[in-house]
Amino acid sequence: MLLISCPHCGERAQVEFTYERTLDSVVTLAMPPEDAMRALYERANPRGLDDELWRHSYGCRQWLLIRRNRTTHAIESVKAR
Ligand SMILES: [Zn+2]
Secondary structure (H helix, E strand, O other): OOEEEEOOOEEEEHHHOEEEEEHHHOOOOOOOHHHHHHHHHOOOOOOOEEEEEEEOOOOOOOEEEEEEEOOOOOEEEEEEO
16 A cells, blocks of 8 residues: 655655546647547656646545556655646
8 A cells, every 4th residue: 555645744654645647648729639649549658757646535525636656656755736
């Protein structure tokens, strides 16, 4: 089980959080459809560090930016969004 240090609540168990997506797959309404399709369906899935969007669903309910290693699951940083 991961322990995630929420900037608002402190260290909490992973079960309180919801993983949303990697930050590079976030699509805005202003993006051209081709770019949106590429961001959603043609992403690389490399090993190593990744910036991810999480939500502290069973805590403060705030969105968080978590930099996590996909291979080891080690969390490098947690920032409020
Ligand atoms: Zn929190």
